Amino acid sequence: DGGITQSPKYLFRKEGQNVTLSCEQNLNHDAMYWYRQDPGQGLRLIYYSQIVNDFQKGDIAEGYSVSREKKESFPLTVTSAQKNPTAFYLCASRTGDITEAFFGQGTRLTVV
């Protein structure tokens, strides 16, 4: 079945560590996105990529990094520079300007 897979589902990070969240899709979508959700807030855009080897900062990119070496994969690294990384992270993809987005099931990151 086609879809988006995020892993892990839960992730615990110690202060000062970098962690990488995985996002893989087999929908053959060009565009991929990372969003962050905090309690009581909507989805905020971290980074997006419209094509392989290209990506753009979203509204809250500070403390995060991404890569897009393959069409299927768009991993997100939460660096130690991110001051408040505890949140729920959603990956999404879509194929066109007016098409729906498909989402993974999310990763809940907790700093311990």
Added chain:
Amino acid sequence: ILNVEQSPQSLHVQEGDSTNFTCSFPSSNFYALHWYRWETAKSPEALFVMTLNGDEKKKGRISATLNTKEGYSYLYIKGSQPEDSATYLCARGTGRRALTFGSGTRLQVQP
């Protein structure tokens, strides 16, 4: 309107009630307006993508309308059922760059 805004923030209704939510968005540089349903422990799923002023879409008991000139969309649920309980998100698209989401309306339908 600078951002995508949704109201109400949450809603509790009885089974069988009809309800509606509002999404307000900047009308400039408009490509599309999306509605998603996000059930607990699941991924958000698309309900509608609307592009034209005056668009009306329907899926079962759920329908949506779009006014791009004044920058709003309504989502209607007729005869709410407990399985309709979810957070309903709207998002404004401005090309392939990204979708800008509202904070959602959380619907709880009591049996």
